[in-house]
Amino acid sequence: MDYLNYYSLKKSRNHDELRSSPTEKILKLTNITYNFLFFLEGKVITKEKNPFFFKSNKVSKNLLKFPLSFIANKKNNFYILCSLKKDDLKKIGFLKTCTLLNIREFLFDYKTRYSSLISAGYSLHKWQHNNRYCGSCGSITKMDDNGNSIVCTKIKCGKKIFPVVYPTVIVSISCGKMILLARSLEWKKNLYSCLAGFCEQNESAEDAVKREVYEEVGLEVEKINYKYSQFWPFSSNLMLGFEAKVSPRKNAIKINKKEIDEAKWFSSNEIKSLCRKHQLILPKREAIAYSLIQDWIKKN
Known part of the structure; x- marks a missing residue:
């Protein structure tokens, strides 16, 4: 295993195009398998130590109610982040039997070929959580560009924020x-x-x-x-x-x-x-x- 690239996500050639496409468009493509990664307040949700336990060829109306973000794609597999709050667990039935794990312990203990995807999802989730309010005017923000940018909801401000390293x-x-x-x-x-x-x-x-x-x-x-x-x-x-x-x-x-x-x-x-x-x-x-x-x- 190349440990230096353990957390580094190699982007596909059409990654930028997909990342900036409307979420509705990304989630309605055909011949695609959507692999969902769920995070709850900084912790990864897993089932039998598998973070990508939920896959689907079609995104349900129930899931569309929650913040969904494009992480990456590998051929016809799309990896989607779903950031949740505590109250949301009751609204998604299949999550009731899942396990919450500390992200650091999970990535260290359960070495997996998906580590770069999980770390990319975590970084995006954490950044979204830390930017719920506009740094310029204090107004509430909303996700844009498939969750890969955030926009201030105040019309006079409209500041756009991008992930930082x-x-x-x-x-x-x-x-x-x-x-x-x-x-x-x-x-x-x-x-x-x-x-x-x-x-x-x-x-x-x-x-x-x-x-x-x-x-x-x-x-x-x-x-x-x-x-x-x-x-x-x-x-x-x-x-x-x-x-x-x-x-x-x-x-x-x-x-x-x-x-x-x-x-x-x-x-x-x-x-x-x-x-x-x-x-x-x-x-x-x-x-x-x-x-x-x-x-x-x-x-x-």
Whole structure:
């Protein structure tokens, strides 16, 4: 499995056309199988661990009463998001026997080829929920473009809002044969990862790397190289992965306790040994941090 693309949804060639088509048109096509993904206030609704348990060649009048959004299509399979409220569960009979699962736990525990579709649906659902009111005038908003944009209902305003992603840098920092790993205050015991942080306004990704590293551990990095990216659905981050080096003469760590709990230099052998003893926990395979760390280990 390509874990870097675990949550990244590859769009079909006609995705943009379908996404911007009226919902009524999309849901009345022939020779199409509609696969529904139900979310209730941030949790995914499943049946026997299957989130796409409800499929149909025709969308019922009852389902049309609820907010439906186009996620993606794969040939003749269309994937549709249905965002629900608590009271809605009583109105859709077949949902009464289903299970509500935390999205993060579900995607981590039940690895599936549909992970990118589920994460895309979750990101859209969360964005819709967070934009129920217009940021300009405070009026109620309504969905447009198959749920892929939102419009203010106040005629004089009419502001149109589109889904956003938040650029975030994450960096593996090395010094000779050592790599820097750190942990946040709220993380479980022994879990360490790479340093990361949001890009600020009017800031390049490379400058964000320099700033975040200096703010958190007091190190000045050099030779910053871009590696690869990954979409992280839980907070709609576009993770931009970098590697950087620190001079051996300037590798003294100064931890900012407001930012992180601990940071240490590790050798490749130390990482392997501590992981075997369960004294060190690395990020899950689905996280870009895991790939950055493993790439460094292979070289060292």
